[in-house]
Amino acid sequence: DVRRQVQRASKREVEIRPPKYGSERTVYIPPGLVTILSQHVAARGIGQSPDAWLFKGENGNPPHQNTVGYWWRQARTKAKLDTLRLHDLRHYYASGLIADGCDVVTVQRALGHKSATTTLNTYSHLWPSAEDRTRAAAGRMLTAALVDVYPSCTEEASDAT
DSSP states (O other): BBBOOEEEESSSOOEEOOGGGGGGGGGOOHHHHHHHHHHHHHHHOOOOOTTTOSSSGGSSSOOOHHHHHHHHHHHHHHOTTOOOEEEEEEEEHHHHHHTTOOHHHHHHHTOOOSSSHHHHHGGGGOOOOOHHHHHHHHHHHHHHHTTTTHHHHHHHHHHHH
């Protein structure tokens, strides 16, 4: 659940407040990620308090954004992905949801966008167009109709979808 975020007044002062624009949300994650995060929580001993941070910085506070940036650059270098920005992971997540057939409202909620307009302004080019859906439907109909008559053509029809 995304219910709070960090605002830093200074290097040492941390203010915890609700996410901007009323974007509190539940992020639905696969069981495999639950397992990974559970192992992280157990290894770090942070499961005792519901207010504990998943990743810790100084004095039990969340890590400073500069620290997170440093960790990201280290991981990125080890993975040989020098041009990948941390924010690119958010776009990857959104595009994956869209590619898997999620509708605009589902993606909007997952990303915490205030409105579907924000989501569409950023990602509308990733949803299939009416022409794409029409072409795919026609390909499926052609495949179903020709499977017994022209078996070799059905592969081509399927490839067109």
